[in-house]
Amino acid sequence: MANRQDGLAQALDTEQRTVARLYDLLDVARKRAEATLREVYGRGSGAGTRQAMVEREALASEQARRLAQLNAVERGLCFGRVDDGSGLRTYIGRIGLRDERHESVLIDWRAPAARPFYVATATDPGGLVRRRHLHLKDRVVVGIDDEVFDLERMSEGDRRTLVGEAALLAALRRGRTGRMGDVVATIQTEQDRVIRAGLQGALVVQGGPGTGKTVAALHRAAYLLYTHRDTLERRGVLVVGPNPMFLRYIGQVLPALGETQVVMTTVGEMFPGVRATASDTPAAAVVKGDPRMAEVVAEAVRLRQRVPERELVVELDGLRLRVPHETCARLRERARAVRLPHNMARKLFVTELLKELARAEARALEESLHIEELVIEGEPELSEPLDLEGDLDDLDVELASARLWGEPEVRRALDELWPDLTPQRLVAELLASPETLWAASPPGLDWQLLTRPVEAEWTDGDVPLLDEAAELLGEDDSARRVAARLAEEEQAEELLYASEVLTTTGLAEAGVFDRADVLAERHADDGTGLTTADRAVADRTWAYGHVIVDEAQELSPMAWRMIMRRVPAKSLTVVGDLAQTGSAAGARTWGEVLDPYLEGRWREERLLVNYRTPVEIMRLAADVLRAYAPGQEPPESVREGGAEPRAVRLPVSGLPELVAAELAALRAELGTDGETGPGTGNPETGSGGTGGGTGTGAGSGGGAGVGEGRLGVVTPDARHAEVAALFPRGDLDAPVVVLTVTQAKGLEFDAVVVVDPAGILGQSPMGGQDLYVAVTRATRRLTVMHEGELPPVLSRLA
Numbered sequence: 190m191a192n193r194q195d196g197l198a199q200a201l202d203t204e205q206r207t208v209a210r211l212y213d214l215l216d217v218a219r220k221r222a223e224a225t226l227r228e229v230y231g232r233g234s235g236a237g238t239r240q241a242m243v244e245r246e247a248l249a250s251e252q253a254r255r256l257a258q259l260n261a262v263e264r265g266l267c268f269g270r271v272d273d274g275s276g277l278r279t280y281i282g283r284i285g286l287r288d289e290r291h292e293s294v295l296i297d298w299r300a301p302a303a304r305p306f307y308v309a310t311a312t313d314p315g316g317l318v319r320r321r322h323l324h325l326k327d328r329v330v331v332g333i334d335d336e337v338f339d340l341e342r343m344s345e346g347d348r349r350t351l352v353g354e355a356a357l358l359a360a361l362r363r364g365r366t367g368r369m370g371d372v373v374a375t376i377q378t379e380q381d382r383v384i385r386a387g388l389q390g391a392l393v394v395q396g397g398p399g400t401g402k403t404v405a406a407l408h409r410a411a412y413l414l415y416t417h418r419d420t421l422e423r424r425g426v427l428v429v430g431p432n433p434m435f436l437r438y439i440g441q442v443l444p445a446l447g448e449t450q451v452v453m454t455t456v457g458e459m460f461p462g463v464r465a466t467a468s469d470t471p472a473a474a475v476v477k478g479d480p481r482m483a484e485v486v487a488e489a490v491r492l493r494q495r496v497p498e499r500e501l502v503v504e505l506d507g508l509r510l511r512v513p514h515e516t517c518a519r520l521r522e523r524a525r526a527v528r529l530p531h532n533m534a535r536k537l538f539v540t541e542l543l544k545e546l547a548r549a550e551a552r553a554l555e556e557s558l559h560i561e562e563l564v565i566e567g568e569p570e571l572s573e574p575l576d577l578e579g580d581l582d583d584l585d586v587e588l589a590s591a592r593l594w595g596e597p598e599v600r601r602a603l604d605e606l607w608p609d610l611t612p613q614r615l616v617a618e619l620l621a622s623p624e625t626l627w628a629a630s631p632p633g634l635d636w637q638l639l640t641r642p643v644e645a646e647w648t649d650g651d652v653p654l655l656d657e658a659a660e661l662l663g664e665d666d667s668a669r670r671v672a673a674r675l676a677e678e679e680q681a682e683e684l685l686y687a688s689e690v691l692t693t694t695g696l697a698e699a700g701v702f703d704r705a706d707v708l709a710e711r712h713a714d715d716g717t718g719l720t721t722a723d724r725a726v727a728d729r730t731w732a733y734g735h736v737i738v739d740e741a742q743e744l745s746p747m748a749w750r751m752i753m754r755r756v757p758a759k760s761l762t763v764v765g766d767l768a769q770t771g772s773a774a775g776a777r778t779w780g781e782v783l784d785p786y787l788e789g790r791w792r793e794e795r796l797l798v799n800y801r802t803p804v805e806i807m808r809l810a811a812d813v814l815r816a817y818a819p820g821q822e823p824p825e826s827v828r829e830g831g832a833e834p835r836a837v838r839l840p841v842s843g844l845p846e847l848v849a850a851e852l853a854a855l856r857a858e859l860g861t862d863g864e865t866g867p868g869t870g871n872p873e874t875g876s877g878g879t880g881g882g883t884g885t886g887a888g889s890g891g892g893a894g895v896g897e898g899r900l901g902v903v904t905p906d907a908r909h910a911e912v913a914a915l916f917p918r919g920d921l922d923a924p925v926v927v928l929t930v931t932q933a934k935g936l937e938f939d940a941v942v943v944v945d946p947a948g949i950l951g952q953s954p955m956g957g958q959d960l961y962v963a964v965t966r967a968t969r970r971l972t973v974m975h976e977g978e979l980p981p982v983l984s985r986l987a
């Protein structure tokens with residue numbers, strides 16, 4: 190025993206020396222980046238061409254970005270080591286570092302050389318004899334976990350240093366922080382396959398609750414940006430999540446990994462300038478998500494291209510300008526035939542119709558002259574009838590057209606026939622008009638479910654319709670382009686000013702980092718001061734280099750159309766669980782949603798191990814799954830030994846007391862766990878507080894707020910307000926959060942109280958799936974609160 194203790198102390202000592210050296214190198218790298226930054230600013234801003242200024246900004250931006258990255262990796266810089274049979278040790282960390290001789294001493298986790306750390310297994314160790322997990326608190330090595338693949342090939346000394354509780358389980362024992370952390374230290378082999386899959390093509394990641402789909406998808410984003418930096422920095426990566434709450438939950442993961450070129454959004458936010466705040470009934474959501482809605486929108490656009498029944502008549506200064514129905518119809522066909530979007534084709538229609546109006550004006554004038562039988566004194570009487578129309582040459586017509594364009598009466602008439610439309614106006618007016626809906630809908634579509642007042646707020650289901658409309662209408666984006674150019678110029682000036690301030694005031698350390706953060710956001714290539722992400726977000730037609738869709742089972746066919754437009758190269762990661770589909774408009778199979786675009790050219794990886802929900806809770810969840818999604822298999826849990834889930838019959842007014850008791854029980858549990866940290870028994874407690882900042886989550890450096898514990902109360906939609914009113918308002922970081930099932934999707938809590946399971950089951954045709962989602966959110970404790978009878982599917986709790 191004494192020997193083993195000595196061996197461990199020795200191992201800790203050795204690792205400490207290595208780690209200290211790595212931090213020294215990190216410090217050196219930071220100083221270098223700071224010095225370069227200082228030097229760049231020191232060159233002054235007044236002198237030089239615009240070209241020189243742009244280059245200077247680009248260099249500064251690159252260095253600032255580097256600095257931001259070096260700062261982001263402070264916690265848990267190095268978390269692993271692999272030994273091969275020849276005695277070679279390779280250290281794995283959040284970033285790659287080289288020593289003074291330019292030799293690689295720390296391998297970035299995304300680099301190919303780091304792969305063995307993630308893929309070695311007992312049956313296929315890939316030449317490794319040992320994998321070691323290092324646990325750091327600040328810059329100190331506080332724990333070591335070893336997995337030995339080949340004891341025979343280890344030296345006696347090394348054998349004495351073997352230490353080990355599985356790093357993964359240690360990571361999983363932490364209390365939740367309310368934010369997702371990164372898991373670079375404990376990525377599992379099956380997840381590694383997902384993370385490092387090639388950039389090309391579409392990959393579906395199907396897996397039950399808690400199998401690490403989200404975590405793997407986000408690490409994949411970081412991996413792809415690292416491996417295909419050139420392409421993806423220019424084009425960006427889009428991550429689509431189910432709701433803003435979820436985006437806040439995962440929002441910390443990528444910055445902690447040092448990546449800032451990722452746009453995170455929801456379907457409801459994907460149309461610039463629109464934010465979906467209302468929701469549809471399940472039945473309306475199904476109709477809005479139906480792929481036939483593309484035809485409805487297209488028909489709605491066509492219906493706005495009108496011709497007058499008999500003739501167009503415009504009254505102007507006492508004259509009646511008439512254009513016959515046939516002429517208007519011919520012009521409409523001609524404008525449609527160019528196959529341009531509506532607003533572009535309008536230009537053609539309007540130009541031609543103005544010419545017709547110019548001729549009509551000449552005709553009307555001629556007629557009026559005839560009528561008045563105008564005889565001008567001293568002039569010979571007209572022997573020939575007037576032919577003002579025939580006398581018009583092209584230039585006359587053009588001039589007359591321009592004049593007519595300025596007449597409000599004429600404008601009104603043109604707008605009536607072929608209006609300039611925004612997507613918002615088209616869709617709002619469509620949904621507010623039963624006549625148009627009826628006329629635009631194919632037979633069999635329940636358009637009656639869609640009607641709503643014209644001023645109603647947007648829903649998630651409306652956004653793909655707006656996007657569809659924008660495609661068909663086309664944007665006259667000249668005003669937007671001018672505005673964007675002005676904004677860019679303004680930003681460049683601000684940057685210049687800020688640099689001058691920095692140069693004159695000197696670069697205080699804190700100032701460097703503040704500035705670095707700002708600069709790191711800026712794009713190095715174009716000198717405009719906008720990041721790829723900034724530009725992508727503002728541009729509906731932006732083509733991303735890669736798109737990751739999380740909780741992808743929720744998306745309707747119309748939402749898929751919108752997403753596919755954003756990624757013409759069809760480089761996609763689609764992450765979800767068909768057993769958790771809560772939206773009635775969502776997916777039943779992956780083929781059904783993807784084949785229309787990919788024709789079978791997608792592959793699927795399955796994640797089968799649940800890292801969140803303990804065995805005890807999963808048994809109950811499996812009952813729900815069997816009842817409501819009989820074809821689906823629940824994942825296998827790695828956690829066990831937790832509390833058995835229980836049911837409590839109570840009125841809602843008793844909830845605060847129940848929640849307080851659950852929280853106390855949880856804290857007692859976490860408090861105990863907090864005493865027994867991973868590895869050597871050293872706790873890694875309390876270093877991360879509330880999970881803001883760069884919470885490093887699993888096994889690599891604290892940040893989990895152990896001992897606090899978070900509890901989620903999950904309610905049916907209809908009872909959310911009533912339940913939420915019983916608790917002080919809490920966001921994700923608060924100890925108690927009240928959520929609907931939709932909001933809770935993708936999130937997790939140490940303890941969960943599910944309120945009114947019958948209400949959840951009955952709230953939509955997908956109520957069974959909703960209940961499955963609700964009961965799989967807990968990492969430790971689950972309580973079901975019911976007022977009436979417990980639904981039979983939960984009879985295990987009776």
Ligand SMILES: Nc1ncnc2c1ncn2[C@@H]1O[C@H](COP(=O)(O)OP(=O)(O)OP(=O)(O)O)[C@@H](O)[C@H]1O
Pocket residue numbers: 357360361370372375376377380396397398399400401402403404405766769800801886887934935936937965
């Ligand atoms: N390799 C790992 N190491 C440590 N923790 C992990 C690992 N994989 C997953 N986890 C943890 O398991 C939990 C569940 O992961 P995640 O939320 O990604 O699952 P999911 O498959 O997206 O779940 P859901 O379908 O319910 O949204 C998270 O706390 C995550 O940090």
